[in-house]
Amino acid sequence: MNKEIITVVGARPQFVKAAVVSRALAQLGIVEKLVHTGQHYDDAMSGSFVRDLGMVNIVANLQCGGGSHAAQTAKMMVEFEGFLTGLPEQPAAVMVYGDTNSTIAASLVASKLHIPVIHVEAGLRSFNREMPEEINRIVTDHLSSLLFCSSQEGVDQLAREGIAMGVHVVGDVMLDAFEHFSATSKHREAPACLQDVRAETFALATIHRPSNTENKENLSAILAGMAETPIDFLWPVHPRLQERLSQMSVSLNVHLIEPQPYLDMLELLAKCRLVVTDSGGLQKEAYWAKKCCITVRNETEWVETLQGGWNRLFDPHRDSLKAFSESKPSTPWSELYGDGCASFRLANVLKNWLSEKE
Numbered sequence: 001m002n003k004e005i006i007t008v009v010g011a012r013p014q015f016v017k018a019a020v021v022s023r024a025l026a027q028l029g030i031v032e033k034l035v036h037t038g039q040h041y042d043d044a045m046s047g048s049f050v051r052d053l054g055m056v057n058i059v060a061n062l063q064c065g066g067g068s069h070a071a072q073t074a075k076m077m078v079e080f081e082g083f084l085t086g087l088p089e090q091p092a093a094v095m096v097y098g099d100t101n102s103t104i105a106a107s108l109v110a111s112k113l114h115i116p117v118i119h120v121e122a123g124l125r126s127f128n129r130e131m132p133e134e135i136n137r138i139v140t141d142h143l144s145s146l147l148f149c150s151s152q153e154g155v156d157q158l159a160r161e162g163i164a165m166g167v168h169v170v171g172d173v174m175l176d177a178f179e180h181f182s183a184t185s186k187h188r189e190a191p192a193c194l195q196d197v198r199a200e201t202f203a204l205a206t207i208h209r210p211s212n213t214e215n216k217e218n219l220s221a222i223l224a225g226m227a228e229t230p231i232d233f234l235w236p237v238h239p240r241l242q243e244r245l246s247q248m249s250v251s252l253n254v255h256l257i258e259p260q261p262y263l264d265m266l267e268l269l270a271k272c273r274l275v276v277t278d279s280g281g282l283q284k285e286a287y288w289a290k291k292c293c294i295t296v297r298n299e300t301e302w303v304e305t306l307q308g309g310w311n312r313l314f315d316p317h318r319d320s321l322k323a324f325s326e327s328k329p330s331t332p333w334s335e336l337y338g339d340g341c342a343s344f345r346l347a348n349v350l351k352n353w354l355s356e357k358e
């Protein structure tokens with residue numbers, strides 16, 4: 001029986017997670033090949049990650065970037081089906097990460113070809129179906145045979161949805177990446193954008209969710225909050241937002257910069273005073289870096305980070321960013337989402353699962 005795993009990645013955070021898992025799989029002798037859907041295609045969003053993280057096992061790029069959700073997902077499905085059916089033998093499983101259009105496209109194709117799906121970061125819910133990611137993660141979980149959760153919260157949620165078989169808590173593979181690559185990033189030259197701000201005084205900001213960026217009132221309210229907060233903001237801007245922001249009034253303390261490579265992001269995280277974001281991954285990375293996070297959303301999947309006020313949900317129409325930026329956590333920092341060995345735990349479970357299939 002073929003024991004090869006095909007892993008599908010496509011968006012920034014997936015490169016980060018896959019990089020550490022691939023290393024762990026290789027160490028246990030599990031054969032894995034990566035397929036890049038091409039969802040992210042700019043060098044700053046994709047190429048720099050692939051290079052910096054040493055992802056040498058990408059065997060195909062399906063070039064499915066851009067377009068509406070339906071067009072992008074459909075194109076990925078057609079291309080990925082062609083890839084899988086063109087292989088000399090079916091793989092043992094298709095592994096997917098998180099909640100992007102690449103995740104759902106690959107899961108649908110694999111399951112219809114009767115190839116088991118492995119979902120890393122399973123069981124997360126925002127309970128907000130207006131987020132495309134929520135649809136993607138629900139469908140993917142329900143199609144998966146092996147589900148790896150970052151914490152018990154995910155296992156409990158899957159159980160509530162009737163999914164109990166093949167569920168494992170391994171911790172968060174992003175923590176493995178954070179720990180491994182933080183050590184590397186320390187030895188690099190400081191990112192040039194740090195010249196614009198003083199260390200330990202600035203906020204690292206990333207805002208890219210359509211709910212914040214496609215609605216002009218919401219985006220204006222976020223910018224107004226930044227304008228009245230007396231600190232500098234370093235904001236790596238997602239390509240989708242660049243043009244819109246160039247037409248809006250941005251105050252002088254807000255420094256708009258290019259999307260940053262992962263290792264530079266880790267360096268900025270280490271040097272900032274706090275984080276303002278609507279990203280999923282950055283909420284956790286802020287916590288691991290022991291920085292306060294202000295999450296510009298009404299809900300979060302990473303509910304554990306809210307304990308003690310390390311992470312706070314922020315509504316730009318209701319709350320004061322200035323006041324939020326001054327508040328301090330009420331409880332001491334403690335470990336969340338594992339111990340940095342999630343990818344090895346995952347690899348061990350996968351190895352046993354593969355041997356049971358012999």
Ligand code: UD1
Binds near residue numbers: 040067132
């Ligand atoms: C995707 C994920 C989101 C994740 C984010 C990480 C989905 C539904 N969303 O959002 O969960 O947090 O990635 O960054 O999958 N674009 C470029 N260059 C690129 C990539 C995108 O210009 O390299 C532009 C294109 O116009 C594209 C648009 O950005 O159509 C949106 O990109 P897309 O990949 O659809 O979703 P993201 O917003 O990046």
